[in-house]
Amino acid sequence: MSTTRGVLYVHSAPSALCPHVEWAVGGVFGTPVRLDWIPQPIERASYRTEYSWSGAAGTAGKLASALKGWQRLRFEVTEEATAGSEAERYSYTPTLGVFHAITGLHGDIMIPEDRIKHALATASLGRRDLTDTLNELLGKAWDSELEPFRYAGDGAPVRWLHEVV
Secondary structure, three states, X not given: OOEEEEEEEEEEEXXXXXXXXXXXXXXXXXXXXXXXXXXXXXXXXXXXXXXXXXXXXXXXXXXXXXXOOOOOOEEEEEEOOEOOEOEEEEEEEOOOEEEEEEEOXXXXXXOXXXXXXXXXXXXXXXXXXXXXXXXXXXXXXXXXXXXXXXXXXXXXXXXXXXXXX
């Protein structure tokens, strides 16, 4: 089993949903989880939190599955690469659903070659605009919807994790 690290960013959750988010996250890890919630200034009666985690490869997908589908919940989950798995990011909004991407060392989205070839073929046949297809592959709609919530958290307290060698 490969162990990895990641971060769960809950960008907005109504206060009534916060305990349920903690319960769902705890269910993924098999232990109760207490999250530090702070007000999300961009959405009234909404809160945000960040949770750094360590677990088996694939934990980000399990977290995304446990949290997806809840109305008014917006989140992202990242997972670092291991020797046997790629780094990844999941983004979720109630209006768009889940976006999943493989990410590179610096967080860049890595689009598989076959998906780019398909986008080019579809565009050459006039079925779809290449720019629209590439924006979809890059998760532009999710970034556009989540960016105000990310920005609103710029003043949030930061927890620094240090590796002791």
